[in-house]
Amino acid sequence: MTTVYTTQFSTHGHTFWLGTTLNGLCFVGSPDASQNEMAQFLPADTTYQLDRTHNEHALNALDAYWNGQSQSFDLPLDFLQGTLLRKQVWQALQTIPYGQTVTYTELAEQSGHSDAVRAVASAVGKNPLLIVVPCHRVLRKDGSLGGYRGGEPMKKTLLALEQH
Numbered sequence: 001m002t003t004v005y006t007t008q009f010s011t012h013g014h015t016f017w018l019g020t021t022l023n024g025l026c027f028v029g030s031p032d033a034s035q036n037e038m039a040q041f042l043p044a045d046t047t048y049q050l051d052r053t054h055n056e057h058a059l060n061a062l063d064a065y066w067n068g069q070s071q072s073f074d075l076p077l078d079f080l081q082g083t084l085l086r087k088q089v090w091q092a093l094q095t096i097p098y099g100q101t102v103t104y105t106e107l108a109e110q111s112g113h114s115d116a117v118r119a120v121a122s123a124v125g126k127n128p129l130l131i132v133v134p135c136h137r138v139l140r141k142d143g144s145l146g147g148y149r150g151g152e153p154m155k156k157t158l159l160a161l162e163q164h
Contacts, residue, residue: 001045002080005054006035011066014154016130018055018062019048024076025058028130030150041128042080062131068164071098073132082126088112089123096137099162103141125149131158 004019004026017035019027019042029037038048052059057075064070079087092111096102102110108120127135130150136158140146148155 001047002043003047003049004038004042005051006038006048007050007052007055007059009055009059009062011063012157016062018058020054020058021078021080022054024078025055025129025132026078026080027128028058028062028132030130031154041126046080058132065131066161068161071162075132077129077132079128082123082128085111085113085116085119086123086126089120090127090129090133093124093127093133093135093138096134098134101137101139101159103139104146105141107138121146134158137162 002021004021006017006019009016009018014031016031017029017033017038018025019038027038027041061070061073061075079090082090089107089111092107095110104117104121108114108117111120113120124135124138125147127133136148136155138146145152145155
């Protein structure tokens with residue numbers, strides 16, 4: 001059984017749920033979503049404990065990002081579940097530089113799955129760590145935004161933030 005320490009983070013008119021284990025940040029929720037969203041991304045036997053202290057490092061890092069004071073996250077991460085392909089995609093997402101974008105096809109190549117673009121796109125959608133693992137930096141081949149768990153307006157906001 002895994003214990004996840006949870007708290008809310010509010011910024012720029014949105015609230016996000018965060019979850020951290022003793023090993024690192026394991027979840028950043030969609031803007032304004034309920035805490036129940038966590039259950040879709042974490043193991044079924046997870047227990048949740050409201051605790052801001054365990055999330056303090058992540059809260060400070062997210063605050064610095066949103067306020068333009070940081071372009072990267074130096075946080076321990078804990079991917080509690082996910083297939084090998086998903087974890088490889090999530091690792092590749094972390095290599096996309098701040099302010100830059102890649103296509104799903106390019107991400108598939110970078111993660112070693114050039115023949116599985118749809119599976120890579122699905123893995124992007126299953127990313128449990130919005131913003132910190134920057135899936136918002138992935139676009140469709142034609143340059144359009146594509147999907148985003150946080151919603152298209154949030155994806156636009158994050159990309160615009162990184163352009164300044």
